Amino acid sequence: MSKYSRSINPPSFDVGAFVDRFESDIAAYTRSPQAVATVNGTAALHIALKLAGVKPGHLVITQPLTFVATCNAITYCGAEPVFVDVDRHTLGLSPTALEHWLDQHALLDESGRCVTRADKRVISACVPMHTFGHPVDLDGLMAVCGRWHLTMVEDAAESLGSRYKGRHTGTFGALGTLSFNGNKIITTGGGGMILTDKTLGRRARHLTTTAKKPHAFEYVHDEVGYNYRLPNLNAALGCAQLERLDDFIAAKRALADRYAAYFQGSPLQFITEPAGCRSNYWLNAVICEDRPMRDVLLKATNDQGVMTRPVWTLMNQLPMYAHCRRGELGNATWLEARVVNLPSGLQGARA
Numbered sequence: 240m241s242k243y244s245r246s247i248n249p250p251s252f253d254v255g256a257f258v259d260r261f262e263s264d265i266a267a268y269t270r271s272p273q274a275v276a277t278v279n280g281t282a283a284l285h286i287a288l289k290l291a292g293v294k295p296g297h298l299v300i301t302q303p304l305t306f307v308a309t310c311n312a313i314t315y316c317g318a319e320p321v322f323v324d325v326d327r328h329t330l331g332l333s334p335t336a337l338e339h340w341l342d343q344h345a346l347l348d349e350s351g352r353c354v355t356r357a358d359k360r361v362i363s364a365c366v367p368m369h370t371f372g373h374p375v376d377l378d379g380l381m382a383v384c385g386r387w388h389l390t391m392v393e394d395a396a397e398s399l400g401s402r403y404k405g406r407h408t409g410t411f412g413a414l415g416t417l418s419f420n421g422n423k424i425i426t427t428g429g430g431g432m433i434l435t436d437k438t439l440g441r442r443a444r445h446l447t448t449t450a451k452k453p454h455a456f457e458y459v460h461d462e463v464g465y466n467y468r469l470p471n472l473n474a475a476l477g478c479a480q481l482e483r484l485d486d487f488i489a490a491k492r493a494l495a496d497r498y499a500a501y502f503q504g505s506p507l508q509f510i511t512e513p514a515g516c517r518s519n520y521w522l523n524a525v526i527c528e529d530r531p532m533r534d535v536l537l538k539a540t541n542d543q544g545v546m547t548r549p550v551w552t553l554m555n556q557l558p559m560y561a562h563c564r565r566g567e568l569g570n571a572t573w574l575e576a577r578v579v580n581l582p583s584g585l586q587g588a589r590a
Contacts, residue, residue, distance in 0.1 A: 254448065255471025261478050265417070265432055268481065269399075269407040273440025275433040276469035276477075277447055280396040280418025283431035284312035284366075286446055286467065287414040290439050291364045291390040293318050298355065298564070300340070300389070301366040302332040303553040304571045309368055309394050310554050321362070322555045322565035327574065329513050330370035334379030337365065340566040341387050353387045365389045369398035369408050371580075372424075372521035373512055377403045377411045392416070396431075399424055400488045400519040409434045419473075424487050424521050425480035427473040488519050490585055495520040498581060506532070510578075523581045524550070530576040537579060550578040 258276050266274035277283040293299055295317025301309055303322040310320045324336035341353070345362055348354050353362040365384050367375045384391045395401075395409030396418035402408065409415025419430035433443045445451075450464025469477075495511070495518075502509040508526040512518035527533040533549065540547040553575050554560050555568065 254468045255474060257471045257474040257478055258469055261427075261469070261474040261481070262432070264478060264481050266434075268484070269410055269434055271407070271410050271415070271434035272436045273434070273443075275435075275440055275443040275447060276474060277431040277433065277467045278469055279429045280416055280420060280431035281308040281312050282447070282465070282467040283416040283418070283433045284308065284392070284394060284396075285315045286443055286465065287392050287416050287433050287435070288312055288316050288318070288364060288366075289446070290433075290435070290442055291392050291413055293363050294361075297361045297363040299364045299366060300332075300337065300362060301394075301554075302368060302571065303555045303565065303568055304330060304370065304550065304574060305368045305394070305554060306396070306551055307554065307557065308396070309366060310560055313366070314559075318363070320554065320560060320563050322553075322560075322563060322568060322571075324566055324568050324570050325370075325574070326376065327570050329373055329375050330510070330574065330578075331373070331375030332365070332367035332380060333570065334376050334383050336566055336570075337380065338383045338386075341383070343566075344564075345387065347388060351388055353389055362387075363390065364392055366392050366394055368394035368396070369401060371510070371524060372398045372401050372519040373510070374398065374401055374403040374408050374516040374518065376513070377408075381411060390414075395434075396420075397423070397521045398519060400484055402517045404515050414439060419477055419480075424491065424519055425477065425484050427469065427477040427480070430469045430473050430477060487585060491520040491583070492518075494583065495523055498523050498525075507536075521583065523583045524578050525581065526574070527577045527579060533577055533579055546582055548580045550575055550580065 262274045262276050293316045297318040298321050299313045299318050300321045302325050304325050313320045323340050326333040391412035393409045393412040393415035395415045398408040415434040417432040419427040447467035450460045450462045452459045499509045510524045555565050
């Protein structure tokens with residue numbers, strides 16, 4: 240039995256004992272009322288957005304500095320992303336930029352919905368992403384979302400084990416999602432998780448299990464559902480991995496300390512956790528002085544067999560999202576030109 244285990248999720252969906260246990264363990268670890276395991280993090284975010292009320296034709300505000308899955312999940316709902324700038328100190332969605340964009344482009348209609356001034360498109364949700372495991376400014380974002388009647392869905396794919404003011408990321412919004420992809424801090428090979436309350440958790444479990452009504456032997460489905468549940472075999476790996484999560488985080492943080500000491504006084508700025516937060520340091524990164532320095536660093540390290548990578552291309556620069564609405568993206572553009580990810584595997588952390 241896991242040290243995190245507690246009886247939270249009803250084992251009535253016949254997906255396997257290890258799935259039930261993994262869900263309960265994650266719920267206990269994050270202190271989320273419910274946790275629902277999915278086949279990957281993108282599937283988790285897709286269903287979370289549907290449960291948040293995102294419908295075809297809606298707009299969903301998110302950040303341009305993110306992995307493409309964030310925007311793909313929005314698109315799966317028939318909605319369209321709106322790109323708002325990030326803060327440099329968190330790398331995540333900026334409450335100030337969010338408020339500014341809404342003040343300029345949105346209003347609350349007579350029914351209290353947030354809609355665009357220009358064409359009355361419904362803006363139904365806001366999706367911040369905890370970049371590289373560093374928590375965003377959740378207090379600020381929740382305040383803005385509350386004023387504008389937006390449902391916040393946290394993309395916490397990279398931040399398992401990260402905490403904002405002592406509370407686990409992914410548990411502040413109406414829903415949050417995790418990823419257990421092969422490159423994450425713990426892995427199930429592939430997999431994801433929805434964190435939410437008990438009511439939405441029941442709906443998530445139903446939708447991800449092909450919307451099959453519980454029955455001893457009949458196959459009755461009462462709405463369009465999704466074959467998104469995590470296989471039992473993968474969940475078994477997740478249970479074992481979770482037992483070592485605290486050790487993995489300690490190793491990641493020790494590696495971050497070594498990097499911070501190494502780069503102190505150099506022209507490269509090591510990215511550290513925001514004040515009041517405890518990051519899992521899933522990926523370590525530095526900020527170069529400019530793009531030419533970034534390019535020199537990337538070439539020199541990779542020529543020597545040291546695998547460094549630039550940050551993602553901004554979502555608004557990808558062909559399928561180039562038409563999307565966006566605010567001023569000065570910080571995101573500045574970071575894209577300068578950020579380099581460093582080797583961050585656990586082997587390096589233990590060396």
